[in-house]
Amino acid sequence: xxxxxxxxxxxxxxxxxxxxxxxxxxxxxxxxxxxxxxxxxxxxxxxxxxxxxxxxxxxxxxxxxxxxxxxxxxxxxxxxxxxxxxxxxxxxxxxxxxxxxxxxxxxxxxxxxxxxxxxxxxxxxxxxxxxxxxxxxxxxxxxxxxxxxxxxxxxxxxxxxxxxxxxxxxxxxxxxxxxxxxxxxxxxxxxxxxxxxxxxxxxxxxxxxxxxxxxxxxxxxxxxxxxxxxxxxxxxxxxxxxxxxxxxxxxxxxxxxxxxxxxxxxxxxxxxxxxxxxxxxxxxxxxxxxxx
Amino acid sequence: xxxxxxxxxxxxxxxxxxxxxxxxxxxxxxxxxxxxxxxxxxxxxxxxxxxxxxxxxxxxxxxxxxxxxxxxxxxxxxxxxxxxxxxxxxxxxxxxxxxxxxxxxxxxxxxxxxxxxxxxxxxxxxxxxxxxxxxxxxxxxxxxxxxxxxxxxxxxxxxxxxxxxxxxxxxxxxxxxxxxxxxxxxxxxxxxxxxxxxxxxxxxxxxxxxxxxxxxxxxxxxxxxxxxxxxxxxxxx
Amino acid sequence: xxxxxxxxxxxxxxxxxxxxxxxxxxxxxxxxxxxxxxxxxxxxxxxxxxxxxxxxxxxxxxxxxxxxxxxxxxxxxxxxxxxxxxxxxxxxxxxxxxxxxxxxxxxxxxxxxxxxxxxxxxxxxxxxxxxxxxxxxxxxxxxxxxxxxxxxxxxxxxxxxxxxxxxxxxxxxxxxxxxxxxxxxxxxxxxxxxxxxxxxxxxxxxxxxxxxxxxxxxxxxxxxxxxxxxxxxxxxxxxxxxxxxxxxxxxxxxxxxxxxxxxxxxxxxxxxxxxxxxxxxxxxxxxxxxxxxxxxxxxxxxxxxxxxxxxxxxxxxxxxxxx
Numbered sequence: 001x002x003x004x005x006x007x008x009x010x011x012x013x014x015x016x017x018x019x020x021x022x023x024x025x026x027x028x029x030x031x032x033x034x035x036x037x038x039x040x041x042x043x044x045x046x047x048x049x050x051x052x053x054x055x056x057x058x059x060x061x062x063x064x065x066x067x068x069x070x071x072x073x074x075x076x077x078x079x080x081x082x083x084x085x086x087x088x089x090x091x092x093x094x095x096x097x098x099x100x101x102x103x104x105x106x107x108x109x110x111x112x113x114x115x116x117x118x119x120x121x122x123x124x125x126x127x128x129x130x131x132x133x134x135x136x137x138x139x140x141x142x143x144x145x146x147x148x149x150x151x152x153x154x155x156x157x158x159x160x161x162x163x164x165x166x167x168x169x170x171x172x173x174x175x176x177x178x179x180x181x182x183x184x185x186x187x188x189x190x191x192x193x194x195x196x197x198x199x200x201x202x203x204x205x206x207x208x209x210x211x212x213x214x215x216x217x218x219x220x221x222x223x224x225x226x227x228x229x230x231x232x233x234x235x236x237x238x239x240x241x242x243x244x245x246x247x248x249x250x251x252x253x254x255x256x257x258x259x260x261x262x263x264x265x266x267x268x269x270x271x272x273x274x275x276x277x278x279x280x281x282x283x284x285x286x287x288x289x290x291x292x
Numbered sequence: 293x294x295x296x297x298x299x300x301x302x303x304x305x306x307x308x309x310x311x312x313x314x315x316x317x318x319x320x321x322x323x324x325x326x327x328x329x330x331x332x333x334x335x336x337x338x339x340x341x342x343x344x345x346x347x348x349x350x351x352x353x354x355x356x357x358x359x360x361x362x363x364x365x366x367x368x369x370x371x372x373x374x375x376x377x378x379x380x381x382x383x384x385x386x387x388x389x390x391x392x393x394x395x396x397x398x399x400x401x402x403x404x405x406x407x408x409x410x411x412x413x414x415x416x417x418x419x420x421x422x423x424x425x426x427x428x429x430x431x432x433x434x435x436x437x438x439x440x441x442x443x444x445x446x447x448x449x450x451x452x453x454x455x456x457x458x459x460x461x462x463x464x465x466x467x468x469x470x471x472x473x474x475x476x477x478x479x480x481x482x483x484x485x486x487x488x489x490x491x492x493x494x495x496x497x498x499x500x501x502x503x504x505x506x507x508x509x510x511x512x513x514x515x516x517x518x519x520x521x522x523x524x525x526x527x528x529x
Numbered sequence: 530x531x532x533x534x535x536x537x538x539x540x541x542x543x544x545x546x547x548x549x550x551x552x553x554x555x556x557x558x559x560x561x562x563x564x565x566x567x568x569x570x571x572x573x574x575x576x577x578x579x580x581x582x583x584x585x586x587x588x589x590x591x592x593x594x595x596x597x598x599x600x601x602x603x604x605x606x607x608x609x610x611x612x613x614x615x616x617x618x619x620x621x622x623x624x625x626x627x628x629x630x631x632x633x634x635x636x637x638x639x640x641x642x643x644x645x646x647x648x649x650x651x652x653x654x655x656x657x658x659x660x661x662x663x664x665x666x667x668x669x670x671x672x673x674x675x676x677x678x679x680x681x682x683x684x685x686x687x688x689x690x691x692x693x694x695x696x697x698x699x700x701x702x703x704x705x706x707x708x709x710x711x712x713x714x715x716x717x718x719x720x721x722x723x724x725x726x727x728x729x730x731x732x733x734x735x736x737x738x739x740x741x742x743x744x745x746x747x748x749x750x751x752x753x754x755x756x757x758x759x760x761x762x763x764x765x766x767x768x769x770x771x772x773x774x775x776x777x778x779x780x781x782x783x784x785x786x787x788x789x790x791x792x793x794x795x796x797x798x799x800x801x802x803x804x805x806x807x808x809x810x811x812x813x814x815x816x817x818x819x820x821x822x823x824x825x826x827x828x829x830x831x832x833x834x835x836x837x838x839x840x841x842x843x844x845x846x847x848x849x850x851x852x
Contacts, residue, residue, distance in 0.1 A: 088695060222581060224826075250580060253576070339746060364752045380744075382605070382608075385797065
């Protein structure tokens, strides 16, 4: 019996040493549907997306970055990487100019032409759409394998997950107020059920009034928001100020009563390594003091 | 009543004068006809009279007063002009159309007074179109349309009527009708100034004829003087 | 015009306005609407009616009135049944102003001012170009000048949008499609001032437009200073159109179609044609806004998209009449 158990332990620890489940190279695809070659370790990486840039720094691959978008400013050391312009419809020539061996893109239809051209030039391209927290976990692990350090990637994922679990537990027994998550004013766009922000909100002890819509965002009308009568409105600082100054938004009772929660855009706006801190900040807004 | 004194007009961008020093007079109680081939400057004179073209030289006078110095509505109250063509983009009723002739008489609020309504009725009767009052102008025959246009000129009142080719597109019977109406107006004391290419009827009805050739007066006088083969051949070759 | 027709037009407008206030994401009965207006209903219907629906409907009505009158005046003056209020480059100029304002990331409250400034600049540019060409009041020259200015404006818009960030492009495009969703009482006050002044002037010019409709030579023969009259009508009509664009973006086809409807109902004299176009235009835009709100919930269609759809049956009917 003891021999069996020790064999099992050895078997598991060997597997754990390898840092990844056994069935590896087979069928890993990116969000464009293309196969990802995990065989080689990448040394010159261009990341055209604030989320993946931040992840790469967190998993220790920051020094391998040779290009980023102009909007990738987290963490601070990212600013030292060469900026190659926009992330949507990127400048392919500028990307080629830094001779990468891997390009990480946001997997939108707008970016498909650029991805195809880079692939034709012989560069490995992966496209990721990170809308939900689970996608963040998957992409982090994948980037870990592409850069040859899966352990570090796993620990990043585990740390974030642990924080999220703690925050959820702290707010689980509290009442979950309804919240309208404001994304855009003209037209009125709401963050909806398919977005990580809705997940964060739920973890932090709130409920998105549009969580029944599966897409990450939805175009709605002011009247619809009034009809759903959220207890709070969550917005970034600029939009919060504009909402307070626009007469038609006063029709929303939460706005009239001043129940606008302003989130920290440096934390909450992207589904990246700060997700735990983001959840904590939202919980602090909705349920002050609950996390102590 | 209407006098052109050495009038010269040149269209923008043209090499030559369209009208180069024309002098003529259209007195009251007479029909004065301006004739000549196409391009001789007949219509240009009319457009100069209504101040649509600037004068290079000379002056146009109405009862001695320079036209350029008269307020436009005052001029319109004295002289009624019927231009060569009119195309209404939006067809209106005949009585509405004739009523527009009273425009120079309306005050700033454009309110219609009894004397405007009287003038309207009188004009339509004289021109013989009172039966057509409710018809739309695009539902009229060529002859009816011309008479309606005349009615508008009559409604405008004034001492002079200037007409540019009033019988174009009309058949002979209607042409006679129009000239007979013009004679009546002259008999009633109006100055009638007429531009026409209809030489036969002009010869018969006009009191004075002015023959234009390439913007200048080639001959002027009574029909007997002007309507001679030798004179006409020089101009209409 | 027979009094009965006026009563019908006014009644249609009132019915459309009532339905417009009552119907939407939350539908109310006329009784609830009445209570909400008087402030004696529950909080939510009162809020929706007073803060959201009523301003929209009033703004929509004002826009329709202004555009209807502008279109009627221009069609008569140009003697062209296809003339419309955005003729002198108003839409292009306003769009340039709005796109520049969004690209620079300015406070959205400044957008209407930028749009209005752009529209007026375009109109003045058109007059200037026409003047430089030597014909100050000729409507055909003014029209061509407007086309030139409009072409320039379109090029400028494309350049500005090509280099703008994605969000600015979305804002600009949404603005260009027209909407009364952000109606505020302040905006309504400003548009009311312009519509009252501009509309009154056009009504005053009504008889002059009747005369202009005969043709320039005939109008001159009737004692009208043709060039000056055309300039005045063009400028006033364009001012009205610019004010609507500043308030709600580009809302096409209203100024084109409404005068035809009113003419078909028997209006000939421009004074009544203008007044009838104001009423009918108001009704049309109120209905269009209602459709924009109820056709594809929970989102709302841009108002300009709905009015553009009006153009289709209109041109089909005209085409059949020609053939």
